[in-house]
Amino acid sequence: MGLIVKNHILSLRTEKGIELIDITEKVEELVKSSGVKEGMCIVSAPHATASIVLNENETGLIEDLKELIEELFPRNGKYRHNLIDDNASAHLASSFLGSSKVIPISGGKLLRGTWQNILFLELDGPRSRREAVITIMGVNDDRENE
Ligand code: ZN
Numbered sequence: 451m452g453l454i455v456k457n458h459i460l461s462l463r464t465e466k467g468i469e470l471i472d473i474t475e476k477v478e479e480l481v482k483s484s485g486v487k488e489g490m491c492i493v494s495a496p497h498a499t500a501s502i503v504l505n506e507n508e509t510g511l512i513e514d515l516k517e518l519i520e521e522l523f524p525r526n527g528k529y530r531h532n533l534i535d536d537n538a539s540a541h542l543a544s545s546f547l548g549s550s551k552v553i554p555i556s557g558g559k560l561l562r563g564t565w566q567n568i569l570f571l572e573l574d575g576p577r578s579r580r581e582a583v584i585t586i587m588g589v590n591d592d593r594e595n596e
Pocket residue numbers: 531535536537538541
C-alpha cells in the first residue's frame with residue numbers, strides 16, 4: 451500500500467453576485483485518476499467571500515438558498531467592514547457557511563449522498579478568478595509495490 455497525496459486547483463469564473471457552480475464531476479474525475487482507494491477528499495475555497503456546500507443541485511433549492519443567504523446577510527446591512535470595503539455580507543456568510551468540506555473515499559469513490567453535490571458558492575461575484583482546491587489523500591491497493 452502506498453500513501454498518495456495530491457492537490458489540484460480548479461479555476462473558476464463567476465458571473466453573478468451569489469452563484470453556485472457544481473464541481474461534482476470534476477472532483478470525481480480527480481478522485482478516480484488519483485488512484486486513491488481508501489482515504490479522503492478535502493474540497494476548499496481559498497477565499498474569504500466564497501464557500502463550499504454539499505447539497506442538491508435542484509433549481510428551486512438553489513434559489514431558496516440564495517434567497518436565504520440574502521435575508522440572513524443583507525448586502526446593505528450596517529456592517530463596520532463596509533466602511534473599508536463593500537462586501538461585509540459576503541465575508542459574514544462565508545464565515546458561517548465554511549470554506550471547506552471533507553468527503554470520505556472508499557472503494558475508489560467519494561462516499562457522498564445521492565443528493566449531495568459539491569457546489570462552489572460565490573458570495574461576492576462576479577469574479578474572473580476563483581479557485582477550488584481539491585486535496586485527495588489516502589492509500590491505493592497496489593500490493594505489488596510493497
Ligand atoms: Zn472585504
